[in-house]
Amino acid sequence: MTTTNYQTIEFTNDGRIAYLKLNRPERLNALSDQLESEIRTALMEFDLDDRLWVLIIHGEGKAFCAGLDVKEHSSFSFGSDDQTRSEKALAALRAGHLGGAQHLRGTGGEGWLGRTANYKPVIAAVHGYALGGGAHLAAECDLIVAAEDARFAxxxxxxxxxxSRTWAKIKTFMPSKVASEMLITGRRMEAAELYRLGLVNRLVPEGQHLKAAEELAREVLQAPPLATRDAVRVTRKQWVPLATELDEQMQLSRLDLTNDFREANRAFAEKRTPNFQAN
Incomplete structure (x- = not known):
């Protein structure tokens, strides 16, 4: 077993199986700027290491990933007044940070896994919450194992x-009005329902998700690796064009500059029901 040192993740391997563990359990593994950056570095490390053939992504503690960390992510670092907020948004744009409209910064529709050198298979082992950016990350993985307590949104x-980019990836593998409902309402869906509809490959009892993912990884390793990677390349190419097109539309809409965006996050911080005005 080898280990690479990170602060918000653990990246290890056991033979040809690599493990990327999100390790901010005190924040339900919510995505901070640092966590995003370290995930990307580890994914590149996995992609370029010839010894590693399959990756399992999982979360420490009570959840896989509860989405963006509103306290520590730059998407939510705006000031309280409109002028300060606009100035910070402009500064973020100049720095290449697109805030809420592009929380996976600089990636476009390719997201976490759409661009790679070797297209090695990646398995998400999901438990607890997989919300927002967590659902996005899981949806891009080539295979999903989910515990019965998992919730996606x-x-x-x-x-x-x-x-919309998360929706594009979910609907690629689960083409139904349920995917549209998830996008329109933000509703949390149980893993059992998503298993029935085909987004989840394995549904297992609570606490068994990592073991089941390892069993699936060993099954993957029994296939010729170059043929496996070609299959991964083909399946990922299904969602990249649509997600890229939607990403371009997102940059025009700039929902992160609306009053409703600010109200939603103020209400969350103040633990109250938001009062949206459609502006």
Whole structure:
């Protein structure tokens, strides 16, 4: 077993199986800027290491990933008044940070896994919450194992942001009106329902998700690796064009500059029901 040192994740391997563990359990593994950056570095490390053939992504503690961390992510670092907020948004744009409209910064529709050198298979082992950015990350993985307690949601909708890129990836593998409902309402869906509809490959008892993902990884390793990677390339190419097109539309809408976006996140911080005005 080898280990690479990170602060918000653990990246290890056991033979040809690599493990990327989100390790901010005190925040339900919510995405901070640092966590996003370290995930990307580990994904590149996995992609370029010839010894590693399959990756399992999972979360420490009570959840896989509860979405963006509104306290520590730059998407939510705006000031309280309109002028300060606009100035910070402009500064973020100049720095290449697109705030709420592009919380996976600089990636476009390719997201976490759409661009890679080797297209090695990645398995998400999900338990607890997979919300917003967590659902986005899981949806991009080539295979999903979920515990019965897992809940998925395109949570961006409820924060006043667009979850269209997550929707594009979910609908690729679960083409139904349920995917549209997830996008339109932000509703949390149980893993059992998503298993029935085909988004989840394995549904297992609570606490068994990592073991089941390892069993699936060993099954993947029995296939010729180059053929496996070609299959991964083909399946990922299904969602990249649509997600890229939707990403371009998101940059025009700039929902992160609306009053409803600010109200949604103020209400969350103040633990009250938001009062949206459609502006």
């Amino acid at each position: 395109i949570a961006e909708t409820m924060t006043g942001m667009s979850g």
